[in-house]
Amino acid sequence: MQFTKKEIQQMDRIKRLKLINSVSGIKPANLIGTIDGNGRTNLAIFSSVLHLGSEPALLGFIIRPTGDVPRHTYDNIMQNGEYTINHIHRSFTERAHYTSAKFEKEVSEFEVCNLTEEFVKEIKAPFVKESLLKMGMKFIEAIPIPHNGTALVIGEIQHLLVADEAYTQDNDIDLAQIGGVGISGLNTYYELRMKNRFPFVRLNEVPDFN
């Protein structure tokens, strides 16, 4: 099927949301943990966490900071400059998905979704104890994307926690081994199975494909 820009614009809203949220490919499944000035914790699922660079170790994610929907994650990061990013695994995908309900600010998603808060001494924001790969982040900046009113929130890794079982024998991370999942569209979750590891490419080592 083919869709022009005009046909996408004229599409039923839900159909467009489902389709356009699928076209970037598989998306990472993470929970972002924050805390407000009164010690109230918040946890929210995000599929937009993005690697920005290794030195410094920067990650981004997309947020819509304005509008009539409460943005507890964004507000809390603005208040204290810290957050955590926690990988979602097979074992708690459903509980993680339901953090997307619009709970009141007084309600902690940790509690209603039965996920466990974990703290390390360097970071104020709560980690998800059930997660085997997680990071304490320091907020760097939120870069506005004027074209649609979103923003790219950029942070630097301050503290990285990796479970031993996440490592392969040759010191790589194996997302399948820790039950890693990906998201497509708005609400479909995929399991991962490691398939290939190809070498770093040097020009004189490219196979003859023709």
Add this chain to the structure above:
Amino acid sequence: MQFTKKEIQQMDRIKRLKLINSVSGIKPANLIGTIDGNGRTNLAIFSSVLHLGSEPALLGFIIRPTGDVPRHTYDNIMQNGEYTINHIHRSFTERAHYTSAKFEKEVSEFEVCNLTEEFVKEIKAPFVKESLLKMGMKFIEAIPIPHNGTALVIGEIQHLLVADEAYTQDNDIDLAQIGGVGISGLNTYYELRMKNRFPFVRLNEVPDFN
């Protein structure tokens, strides 16, 4: 294992690259097709394609526009304002991976990696014929990320091509059905297996997890 910011900074460069490129979770595997003013095509693998919004239908990806490495993709987009984003599937993952070799500008990765150019009349840039889900994009803007010298390249979908087999019976996209793959780190590819589809969350429909 735990790593502080300082320990990450002091890590061996390759070890850090591998680790920090894995911590955002699974990444989408796409090929970006471009063409220069002389009609020379270019194709390059990217793991940073990101959904930014559905109305307008915007996608972003990360590029490092400066430095001593040639950036054919970025240069071509700057020249003519168009590019294509093409999903990578199981059937051509290896060929797609090798587009990352630093070929000279005169060399088209389509040719050396044995992938087929496909054109539609509305878009100058080449699509990948082998891909079952692909988009013709119009460049909107490149937003600099000063903290590490990268940029978020933003484009709007002009033309969306989706193979019939990508659709489920209930009109969702099924990435597993088309052999979709994800990337972790720099060079590890994962297959996808659909696991769960949970409902859109309404507050009064959250299960009791406790």
